[in-house]
Amino acid sequence: MSAKRLVVLVFLISIVSSLLFPQTLAEIARKERERRAGLKGKKATVITNADLAKLKKKPALETPPAPPAPVTEEVVALEAAPPVAAEPQEQPVTALPAAANPVPSDLEALQERWDKAKEYVELLTLKMGALWQQFYGLEDMTTRDAVQQSIAETFIKLQKAQEDETRARQDLEKFLGQQKKEPVPSIWIR
Numbered sequence: 359m360s361a362k363r364l365v366v367l368v369f370l371i372s373i374v375s376s377l378l379f380p381q382t383l384a385e386i387a388r389k390e391r392e393r394r395a396g397l398k399g400k401k402a403t404v405i406t407n408a409d410l411a412k413l414k415k416k417p418a419l420e421t422p423p424a425p426p427a428p429v430t431e432e433v434v435a436l437e438a439a440p441p442v443a444a445e446p447q448e449q450p451v452t453a454l455p456a457a458a459n460p461v462p463s464d465l466e467a468l469q470e471r472w473d474k475a476k477e478y479v480e481l482l483t484l485k486m487g488a489l490w491q492q493f494y495g496l497e498d499m500t501t502r503d504a505v506q507q508s509i510a511e512t513f514i515k516l517q518k519a520q521e522d523e524t525r526a527r528q529d530l531e532k533f534l535g536q537q538k539k540e541p542v543p544s545i546w547i548r
Contacts (some may be wrong), residue, residue, distance in 0.1 A: 419489065419492050421501075421504075421505075423501055465530075468526070472527050475522050475525055480524070482512060482515055482516040493505045
């Protein structure tokens with residue numbers, strides 16, 4: 359019984375597709391001739407395995423090595439002094455700031471805030487990937503330390519941006535939920 363159903367189903371699909379797409383073999387051949395005539399003057403590029411073997415991998419992000427800092431008496435004095443626990447400096451917030459009003463009344467403003475937050479998270483995620491690729495592509499440990507510092511800073515920014523994006527999405531969902539709860543004006547015809 360199931361074999362019959364399968365045959366009938368295949369038959370029906372073929373009939374329906376032939377009715378929906380009634381392109382004849384002559385039309386297909388004509389289109390192919392036109393396509394080939396359009397390509398007559400163009401030269402085709404052939405890439406072989408030998409060509410691919412000649413290519414070298416390049417990092418997605420290249421940063422020039424930092425120039426060595428000039429050695430002064432202050433630097434020598436600082437290096438000789440015992441380490442002191444320093445307070446962490448406040449870094450400027452590059453993430454999108456949370457709005458003063460957690461739920462703006464305008465749907466477009468909420469949507470735009472959420473879109474910007476999503477885009478910022480995507481950019482930071484892309485930057486993290488590039489930094490990791492650069493980190494693993496380097497052989498010099500001194501430049502790896504600088505890249506590792508950049509990775510740590512970017513990761514903190516990424517976490518903040520993800521929190522902002524989540525907050526913006528929740529605000530938008532909350533606004534949309536409130537819009538659904540509000541009664542429809544009596545002037546509207548149902």
